[in-house]
Amino acid sequence: MGSVDSNIKADLHTHTHYSDGYHTPEELIQSAKSAGLTHLAITDHDNVDAIDEALEAASRYDIELIPGCEISAEHNGKETHILAYFIDHNNTELLDYLKNFRKERMKRAEKIVEKLNELGMAITIGDVLKQVKGNGSVGRPHIAVAMIECGFVNNYYDAFGKYIGDDKPAYVKKPNISTKDAIALINRSGGLSFVAHPGRYLRHNNSLFEMIEFGIDGIEVVHPSHSDHDIEYYRDISSQYFLLESGGSDFHGGRINDVSILGRYYVPEIKITAMKNRLFKA
Numbered sequence: 001m002g003s004v005d006s007n008i009k010a011d012l013h014t015h016t017h018y019s020d021g022y023h024t025p026e027e028l029i030q031s032a033k034s035a036g037l038t039h040l041a042i043t044d045h046d047n048v049d050a051i052d053e054a055l056e057a058a059s060r061y062d063i064e065l066i067p068g069c070e071i072s073a074e075h076n077g078k079e080t081h082i083l084a085y086f087i088d089h090n091n092t093e094l095l096d097y098l099k100n101f102r103k104e105r106m107k108r109a110e111k112i113v114e115k116l117n118e119l120g121m122a123i124t125i126g127d128v129l130k131q132v133k134g135n136g137s138v139g140r141p142h143i144a145v146a147m148i149e150c151g152f153v154n155n156y157y158d159a160f161g162k163y164i165g166d167d168k169p170a171y172v173k174k175p176n177i178s179t180k181d182a183i184a185l186i187n188r189s190g191g192l193s194f195v196a197h198p199g200r201y202l203r204h205n206n207s208l209f210e211m212i213e214f215g216i217d218g219i220e221v222v223h224p225s226h227s228d229h230d231i232e233y234y235r236d237i238s239s240q241y242f243l244l245e246s247g248g249s250d251f252h253g254g255r256i257n258d259v260s261i262l263g264r265y266y267v268p269e270i271k272i273t274a275m276k277n278r279l280f281k282a
Helices: 025-034 051-061 092-118 125-129 140-149 156-164 179-188 207-214 228-240 269-281
Strands: 010-014 039-042 064-075 078-085 192-195 218-222 244-247
Touching (some): 010 025, 010 078, 010 244, 025 051, 039 051, 051 064, 064 179, 092 125, 092 140, 092 156, 092 179, 140 156, 179 207, 192 244, 244 269
Parallel strands (some): 010 039
Antiparallel strands (some): 064 078, 078 192
16 A cells, blocks of 8 residues: 555546446545545546546645546457556547447447347346446446346346356457557557556466566556555566556445545555656656
């Protein structure tokens, strides 16, 4: 976790209802302020629609808002997530990519719904889209909520564990960009690229080191899924390869134990300063 000696507490991994979170940008900013955070990055999945709203709210609550995004990518056949920080969220190339990605996600959602229908669940794509806010990217969390509301499963975990999780009967692969191309896109959008929660899927292979070769800027070291050993391990790698460090709660709101983690997982001021220095030098 972040240094207890610093007055600066930056949570660099949060989500709003523009992706799979439960809160509006302003609600998230309010919660961050109440949790004692001074800096916040909103990193919605494949979506930057919350940023303008969040910037306005952050100015009123005296929170420094870092424009971000969590890009769904693929590496060696496995899904990975790349966090983007300090991006130009109005960058035309980035917006065009995200718009096309949303279209592909819609096609995927329709295929998942078809599979659920074949399994005897009378769910429609309309039921799913009611869960999506604004121009958000439709995803499995929205399908899970629709399944619950339609009475086909009891909870979010049943939906994933029995039907729509990886390799389950209604699973459909996500149309992801390669990690190499995701890193390049983030850099062209004026931002910094970080491997998200590597402890989840990069523990025992060379993928992380391949991403370093691709030019990744940093590693998300602090994350609820990381043990103390994981944190030490990824800090050592960051130091060895001159990478930046980030960290945060991966807060979504509304999930079991989720509310209590806001304000517990963060990085101190020195990490934010290092990011800004890297951008300035670039």
